[in-house]
Amino acid sequence: MSNLEIPVGLKELLQGYTVEVLRRKPPNLAEFAVQHFTLVLESQRKEQQSKKPSTNPEQKGVPFETDSNKPNKDDEEEEEKDSVSDILRSVAVCAEAYNPDDDKDDAEPQVVHPKTDQQRQRLQDACKDILLFKTLEKEQFSEILDAMFEVFVKPQEHIIDQGDDGDNFYVIEKGVYDIFVQKGGVSVCVGQYNNKGSFGELALMYNTPRAATIIATQEGALWALDRATFHRLIVKNNAKKRRVYEAFIECVPLLKSLELAERMKIVDVLGVRVFRDGECIITQGDRADCFYIVESGEVKIMIKTKTKTGQQNNTEVEVARCSRSQYFGELALVTNKPRAASVYAVGETKCLVMDIQAFERLLGPCMDIMKRNISQYEDQLVALFGHSDDLKH
Ligand code: 1OR
Numbered sequence: 068m069s070n071l072e073i074p075v076g077l078k079e080l081l082q083g084y085t086v087e088v089l090r091r092k093p094p095n096l097a098e099f100a101v102q103h104f105t106l107v108l109e110s111q112r113k114e115q116q117s118k119k120p121s122t123n124p125e126q127k128g129v130p131f132e133t134d135s136n137k138p139n140k141d142d143e144e145e146e147e148k149d150s151v152s153d154i155l156r157s158v159a160v161c162a163e164a165y166n167p168d169d170d171k172d173d174a175e176p177q178v179v180h181p182k183t184d185q186q187r188q189r190l191q192d193a194c195k196d197i198l199l200f201k202t203l204e205k206e207q208f209s210e211i212l213d214a215m216f217e218v219f220v221k222p223q224e225h226i227i228d229q230g231d232d233g234d235n236f237y238v239i240e241k242g243v244y245d246i247f248v249q250k251g252g253v254s255v256c257v258g259q260y261n262n263k264g265s266f267g268e269l270a271l272m273y274n275t276p277r278a279a280t281i282i283a284t285q286e287g288a289l290w291a292l293d294r295a296t297f298h299r300l301i302v303k304n305n306a307k308k309r310r311v312y313e314a315f316i317e318c319v320p321l322l323k324s325l326e327l328a329e330r331m332k333i334v335d336v337l338g339v340r341v342f343r344d345g346e347c348i349i350t351q352g353d354r355a356d357c358f359y360i361v362e363s364g365e366v367k368i369m370i371k372t373k374t375k376t377g378q379q380n381n382t383e384v385e386v387a388r389c390s391r392s393q394y395f396g397e398l399a400l401v402t403n404k405p406r407a408a409s410v411y412a413v414g415e416t417k418c419l420v421m422d423i424q425a426f427e428r429l430l431g432p433c434m435d436i437m438k439r440n441i442s443q444y445e446d447q448l449v450a451l452f453g454h455s456d457d458l459k460h
């Protein structure tokens with residue numbers, strides 16, 4: 068035993084693994100060991116590789132260089148025009164698109180931006196209704212809060228420019244932000260965020276260029292989440308969400324005409340909210356910002372109408388109910404008017420929720436069906452109350 072030699076580096080290697088285990092508390096130690104040591108090996112190889120003049124061939128999703136796939140001279144000259152970091156970036160971007168379930172992300176170091184209690188409280192308030200965070204486990208949500216950092220913006224500042232690569236996802240703490248989209252070479256304002264909501268998720272989810280330009284109209288405060296953490300936690304969670312909701316979303320009559328890929332994009336941006344029996348989900352007269360699909364339970368639609376002399380009736384009348392796979396909350400979004408009715412949960416009710424920007428972006432193809440149903444509300448209103456002023460405003 069005395070002549071047993073401990074190989075150089077073994078202690079550090081095992082220590083590194085032990086520290087990561089204690090820090091991350093993985094559920095499966097063997098699986099985590101494979102991930103951890105694969106990363107160690109990769110970084111060792113990268114280190115060796117970076118001493119060579121060629122670009123790094125061992126990035127995620129890139130084949131090893133062999134005699135048969137070595138770049139030819141022309142390619143090499145072309146590549147030299149780009150900086151190594153540009154190439155690595157584009158490699159990472161391509162690879163991400165193919166591998167939402169790749170567990171390598173899990174072993175990436177956790178980003179932590181320390182915050183004061185007051186900052187954390189403000190951050191928590193800003194994030195409490197963010198739909199993309201609604202289906203996360205508590206632990207993942209808390210990791211996201213740790214990773215977010217504060218960004219203060221000035222009037223006219225461009226937070227995002229259409230066509231750029233995506234760096235961060237943003238949650239609004241305060242401020243008003245215009246959304247511009249290029250149409251036929253002209254930049255058109257297609258919407259606005261008013262002191263709440265979030266933006267910048269699309270480029271990070273789908274590895275696409277930024278789809279819109281976002282400009283602050285006044286001084287504002289945002290919380291940003293870096294691309295890697297967004298990928299590690301949100302994109303991963305979305306893969307799970309797709310598995311859970313694929314079958315349900317297929318059964319929603321409103322969405323029948325959409326392609327599978329379009330339905331999956333809806334699932335990606337959906338949040339889930341659970342309401343207690345009797346809880347008010349929508350209040351008549353409020354400004355609208357969301358659209359709902361009932362996943363389980365039931366809701367009742369209640370209306371306070373005006374009398375023929377134009378006075379508001381204070382008693383609410385039940386006019387309809389929606390249950391599993393039916394939708395509500397579209398009317399105000401389509402007509403750009405205040406909510407036409409109040410909506411209450413009947414028993415515990417679970418709804419899938421989509422924000423107005425996603426509604427406009429993704430539900431265009433379903434607009435005809437919604438409009439047809441809206442004209443039925445009007446007929447019903449006339450039948451019940453003798454006029455349809457409350458829907459038309
Ligand atoms: P992103 O990472 O592409 C720009 O960066 C962000 O603007 C985008 O993520 C969304 O979060 C946000 N179409 C595309 N992106 C939009 C839109 C939008 N609205 C907000 N964003 N449309 C406007 C819907 C009101 C559709 C325009 C045709």
Ligand code: 1OR
Nearest residue numbers: 386387395396397398399406407408444447448
């Ligand atoms: P919203 O955004 O106005 C309230 O918020 C939601 O209630 C509304 O969208 C519809 O989705 C839903 N009249 C008005 N809103 C209705 C009605 C309705 N039914 C469901 N909603 N009528 C019932 C017709 C069967 C007509 C009233 C007599």
